[in-house]
Amino acid sequence: MRAAVVHDGHIVIEQRPVPSPGSHEVLVQIAAAGVNRADLMQRLGFYPAPPGSPADIPGLEFAGTVAELGPEVSAVAVGDRVFGVVGGGAQAQYLCVHETHCAIVPDTLDFITAGGVPEAFVTAHDAMVTQAAVQPNDWVLIHAIGSGVGTTALQLARAFNANVIGTARTAAKLEQCTSLGLAHGIVAPSDDAGRLDVNALNEAVRAIAPNGTDIALDLVGGPYLEAEIACAAQHGRIVLIGTLAGGRTSFDILATMQKFLTIRGTVLRPRNVADKAAATAAFVRDVVPLLAAGAVAPIIESVMPLAEAEQAYDLLGTDTTFGKIVLDCS
Amino acid sequence: MRAAVVHDGHIVIEQRPVPSPGSHEVLVQIAAAGVNRADLMQRLGFYPAPPGSPADIPGLEFAGTVAELGPEVSAVAVGDRVFGVVGGGAQAQYLCVHETHCAIVPDTLDFITAGGVPEAFVTAHDAMVTQAAVQPNDWVLIHAIGSGVGTTALQLARAFNANVIGTARTAAKLEQCTSLGLAHGIVAPSDDAGRLDVNALNEAVRAIAPNGTDIALDLVGGPYLEAEIACAAQHGRIVLIGTLAGGRTSFDILATMQKFLTIRGTVLRPRNVADKAAATAAFVRDVVPLLAAGAVAPIIESVMPLAEAEQAYDLLGTDTTFGKIVLDCS
Numbered sequence: 001m002r003a004a005v006v007h008d009g010h011i012v013i014e015q016r017p018v019p020s021p022g023s024h025e026v027l028v029q030i031a032a033a034g035v036n037r038a039d040l041m042q043r044l045g046f047y048p049a050p051p052g053s054p055a056d057i058p059g060l061e062f063a064g065t066v067a068e069l070g071p072e073v074s075a076v077a078v079g080d081r082v083f084g085v086v087g088g089g090a091q092a093q094y095l096c097v098h099e100t101h102c103a104i105v106p107d108t109l110d111f112i113t114a115g116g117v118p119e120a121f122v123t124a125h126d127a128m129v130t131q132a133a134v135q136p137n138d139w140v141l142i143h144a145i146g147s148g149v150g151t152t153a154l155q156l157a158r159a160f161n162a163n164v165i166g167t168a169r170t171a172a173k174l175e176q177c178t179s180l181g182l183a184h185g186i187v188a189p190s191d192d193a194g195r196l197d198v199n200a201l202n203e204a205v206r207a208i209a210p211n212g213t214d215i216a217l218d219l220v221g222g223p224y225l226e227a228e229i230a231c232a233a234q235h236g237r238i239v240l241i242g243t244l245a246g247g248r249t250s251f252d253i254l255a256t257m258q259k260f261l262t263i264r265g266t267v268l269r270p271r272n273v274a275d276k277a278a279a280t281a282a283f284v285r286d287v288v289p290l291l292a293a294g295a296v297a298p299i300i301e302s303v304m305p306l307a308e309a310e311q312a313y314d315l316l317g318t319d320t321t322f323g324k325i326v327l328d329c330s
Numbered sequence: 331m332r333a334a335v336v337h338d339g340h341i342v343i344e345q346r347p348v349p350s351p352g353s354h355e356v357l358v359q360i361a362a363a364g365v366n367r368a369d370l371m372q373r374l375g376f377y378p379a380p381p382g383s384p385a386d387i388p389g390l391e392f393a394g395t396v397a398e399l400g401p402e403v404s405a406v407a408v409g410d411r412v413f414g415v416v417g418g419g420a421q422a423q424y425l426c427v428h429e430t431h432c433a434i435v436p437d438t439l440d441f442i443t444a445g446g447v448p449e450a451f452v453t454a455h456d457a458m459v460t461q462a463a464v465q466p467n468d469w470v471l472i473h474a475i476g477s478g479v480g481t482t483a484l485q486l487a488r489a490f491n492a493n494v495i496g497t498a499r500t501a502a503k504l505e506q507c508t509s510l511g512l513a514h515g516i517v518a519p520s521d522d523a524g525r526l527d528v529n530a531l532n533e534a535v536r537a538i539a540p541n542g543t544d545i546a547l548d549l550v551g552g553p554y555l556e557a558e559i560a561c562a563a564q565h566g567r568i569v570l571i572g573t574l575a576g577g578r579t580s581f582d583i584l585a586t587m588q589k590f591l592t593i594r595g596t597v598l599r600p601r602n603v604a605d606k607a608a609a610t611a612a613f614v615r616d617v618v619p620l621l622a623a624g625a626v627a628p629i630i631e632s633v634m635p636l637a638e639a640e641q642a643y644d645l646l647g648t649d650t651t652f653g654k655i656v657l658d659c660s
Contacts, residue, residue, distance in 0.1 A: 256595030257571065
């Protein structure tokens with residue numbers, strides 16, 4: 001089979017043997033696989049694949065057709081259209097996946113669209129629902145609202161009847177989100193040093209939600225966590241899922257106590273089999289029906305053939321995209 | 331009635347009118363009231379009483395006899411021996427308390443002992459059980475193990491079959507905790523600047539619990555939070571309940587994500603009526619039976635008459651005490 005392979009800081013297409021499914025695994029013929037920021041880190045050699053995943057084939061999400069079953073598989077059948085998240089290996093023609101990590105693709109979704117769904121939707125749903133227990137009328141603060149997880153969280157929050165405040169670095173990104181129902185957008189304010197102005201952001205948030213935000217999804221890290229604590233309402237929940245702006249920041253212990261805040265860190269890729277199965281089951285329960293009904297949908301920016309994986313990574317790396325880049329692996 | 335009153339940075343004893351209970355309140359004739367660090371802050375003027383509490387009479391915990399009922403009270407009766415936590419006002423001869431904030435004192439506890447129970451036991455139980463969901467065989471890291479909340483958390487953790495690692499600034503404090511069942515004590519290591527040495531503490535913890543700690547109760551704040559994140563096991567829970575060593579610190583977002591940590595801030599005093607009632611109900615359910623059976627008990631360092639409240643505060647402020655200072659208000 002053809003596979004996208006990390007080689008010396010680049011992605012090259014190589015021939016690899018088709019893998020054989022383990023006892024509870026299925027072999028999936030991949031139709032489409034989204035590109036994610038973690039892939040860029042893996043290309044640079046900074047983010048080795050977790051145990052059990054192919055060491056040098058990136059790809060954290062897949063959509064395709066079940067081609068072969070391991071001997072103990074009972075949850076899916078040959079020919080099923082499936083999609084899901086994996087620890088790696090999806091940017092290839094075939095992939096072995098644990099049966100509990102496969103969700104059935106709704107008939108209304110084509111494979112390319114389905115290939116851009118799992119990573120962002122499982123991440124956003126896990127963060128906002130499983131970790132932060134979103135409630136109707138909650139105020140949800142989403143930074144990097146124009147990112148794949150950001151636009152997804154926006155749609156899911158609205159489907160759960162929560163109110164969203166989104167931030168982005170440019171007004172253009174916010175403008176693109178208005179068609180997804182973003183009513184409250186803030187261009188992230190900077191101080192003279194170009195650093196996030198926490199007080200100005202808090203003032204802008206309070207002008208919209210005077211009592212503060214019940215949930216913050218932090219896809220950015222660094223000083224954004226300071227802003228989330230400042231903006232938080234009593235009993236607020238903050239979910240940390242990205243560190244693009246830095247892995248360390250100053251932390252206000254006193255405010256965290258006085259507001260009874262809960263701050264939770266989470267990451268999808270290195271989860272064990274049982275935890276990924278639980279996240280998949282929650283996705284099937286809550287999100288797949290919304291996808292089937294068209295109430296939520298991935299934003300696909302660009303579709304490129306697997307052979308152009310390197311160019312797809314480069315495009316994502318420009319930070320100019322809005323929505324997902326999906327590789328056509330057929 | 332006589333009451334301890336904050337006056338210009340000091341505590342003086344004044345005559346005040348006996349308060350009248352509201353519809354769901356009871357008038358308690360106070361027998362004993364513990365002294366807490368928050369009282370010292372209130373004496374200094376840094377920590378105003380929460381709404382609904384006497385503005386200038388400190389005292390966050392009481393034990394006494396129900397003397398009079400508000401018109402709607404059904405949970406307790408005149409003559410009941412009760413104890414509990416309040417937002418202030420306990421260091422006096424009488425106090426009005428919401429009926430849902432009163433727990434019945436077990437027959438096996440005298441009033442002086444009971445007066446040293448509520449604040450530390452409700453705080454420690456709420457943090458370790460309600461917030462951090464302690465499980466049998468969990469490793470629990472407790473800083474300031476010799477403090478009132480520390481010795482209480484130690485006893486409760488053992489009653490819940492968890493393993494405790496305690497830290498203190500002196501070996502003498504650790505030694506005093508061995509009689510309470512502390513098997514693993516660490517003198518908090520300092521670097522050359524006298525600051526907590528986070529790496530050395532982590533190494534000492536890992537020598538005892540190689541996979542790290544499941545729960546940390548942070549009564550200290552400042553750099554201790556850094557150490558708790560470094561020491562945490564996967565899916566660890568950290569509960570922030572004190573800031574003696576500082577209200578800000580550097581925060582490791584990446585480790586919080588990669589270990590799936592939950593960090594929760596909490597404080598007892600300003601909670602609303604319903605939240606205090608819930609904490610009291612959990613205390614009645616889990617802790618009062620242990621107190622009645624003698625499985626846990628407050629450590630009483632010293633008993634002083636209400637008239638000597640100022641001296642009691644001064645004694646607590648020396649940082650040399652082990653266990654509670656209780657005022658005899660009879």
